[in-house]
Amino acid sequence: MPALKIENLNKTYKGEVVALTDVSLSVEQGDFFALLGPNGAGKSTMIGIITSLVEKTSGAISIYGHDLFKQPALAKSMIGLVPQEFNFSLFETVEQIVVNQAGYYGVDYKTAKQRAEKYLKLLDLWDKRDTVSRNLSGGMKRRLMIARALLHEPQLLILDEPTAGVDIELRRSMWKFLRELNKQGLTIILTTHYLEEAEMLCRNVAIINHGKIIENTSVKDLLKKLDKEKFILDLDCTVNDVPKIEGYKIKMVDDHTLEVEISTTQNINHLFSLLGQQDIYVTSMRNKTNRLEELFVHIVNN
Amino acid sequence: MLNRQNIVSYLTISRKETIRFLRIWPQTILPSAITIALYYVIFGNLIGPRIGDMEGYSYIKFIVPGLTMMSVITNSYANVVASFFSAKFQRYIDELLISPTANSIILLGYITGGILRGCIVGVIVLLISVFFTDLSIDNLYITASIIFLTSVLFSLAGFLNGIFARKFDDVSIVPTFVLTPLTYLGGVFYSITMLPEFWQTVSLGNPILYMVNAFRYGMLGQSDINIFTAYLLIIGFIIALYWINIYLLRKGFGIRT
Known part of the structure; x- marks a missing residue:
């Protein structure tokens, strides 16, 4: 019951x-x-x-x-x-x-x-x-x-x-x-x-x-149902331009911070290693917005 | 309806209502006592002797029953309309609406507060009259039952006003423009036998006349109207007002969207 x-x-x-x-x-x-x-x-x-x-x-x-x-x-x-x-x-x-x-x-x-x-x-x-x-x-x-x-x-x-x-x-x-x-x-x-x-x-x-x-x-x-998430990455160094990494949507927030969109089929460790190859290391990361919030906005708007 | 939950709920609402008017006694009990004492002084002691006897009684003795009824009517009415409207206004009526409390229990709980206040003030006003005239009660049962039934009737009327009231002005319109004139013209200060025949007939359409006279009959053994007609009228009004209130509560009028 x-x-x-x-x-x-x-x-x-x-x-x-x-x-x-x-x-x-x-x-x-x-x-x-x-x-x-x-x-x-x-x-x-x-x-x-x-x-x-x-x-x-x-x-x-x-x-x-x-x-x-x-x-x-x-x-x-x-x-x-x-x-x-x-x-x-x-x-x-x-x-x-x-x-x-x-x-x-x-x-x-x-x-x-x-x-x-x-x-x-x-x-x-x-x-x-x-x-x-x-x-x-x-x-x-x-x-x-x-x-x-x-x-x-x-x-x-x-x-x-x-x-x-x-x-x-x-x-x-x-x-x-x-x-x-x-x-x-x-x-x-x-x-x-x-x-x-x-x-x-x-x-x-x-x-x-x-x-x-x-x-x-x-x-x-x-x-x-959330097929992609946006993360904020805090970096240990200064970047002057958006790093070019194929398959990832990356934006610069400021010279120490990047915003990256990762789909559920992608691997975040892979992204870290690709950034590492460009001498860019991540000190911390967080979701840009709450996951449920992102989904909620998506569902309600559609 | 009369299960344990509803009995406890009735006792809770009644206790809450009683505590409410006792807590603010300078606003609820004291004003009537002072106003009526002034009536006794001015109309009874100062002007009364010049008026002379009324229906075979000294003027002060004649007006005591009417002034007592006036206090019972205004207090029982004001108590329920103010309390119920506050509950609506501050939305704490929701506490009752979401609970399993039956509509009849909500109504009975609220009017219990009005009845108690009406009766307490009525007794106080009668006691004050002892300082101005000798208090005689011809028939205790009629006196007590009329004071009780009148307070029931006007508590129910106050509740009805509370259901319809949407703003604070609505709470005072009926007492000011309906109850006060009807009370003053309801034989509180005079016997309707003094009026021309036409106005005597018109006065018979005023329900308060029957309550004032029935109460006067209980105290002095003298009345302008038939006591049984008065009882029938009061009980008839009580039954009608009870069912109107219950109907409106069931419909959620003014309290549910």
């Missing part, structure tokens, strides 16, 4: 704006799934329908086998949502917000208080439990929304751009935390604009554009 099954989902907003067209998708239990797409592609509409914040036009959704529209209470109790925008009362304390959210799912007050302590400590917010939410920093607010989504211990966690506007240190600690949750069996669906994040965390991916799923596969299989 999949954690999430979407069949022929359609959404047309008033004014005949088509947001989703015949979307079908399946996310297996325990998966770490990325839902990618440019702005306005339909990601948030899709998440909105799954979480009952947006009305569907047609289609079916089931969460762990429970039909979202026929057994809404059962299906909804399985889901935790971390939305893109801050959506908590600005006048309540951190602890009140998470304890209340647990109450809406039927978690009694005593248990909710115990879980609040557990999750606020895990997310490093316990010291702020009596702080009114409007006085928290942006990063703390993001962590508060994660804690709030976990308090009823859902089976499926949906994160809509959870690391948007978050500094790199906090982003890394969030990644670690989410990986840990996924290891414990929690199914996670993530939307993000940081493709590096999706590549690092997720096993499977769907790409949505103009309201349609245009790619749905494993991250590994998707990356195999």
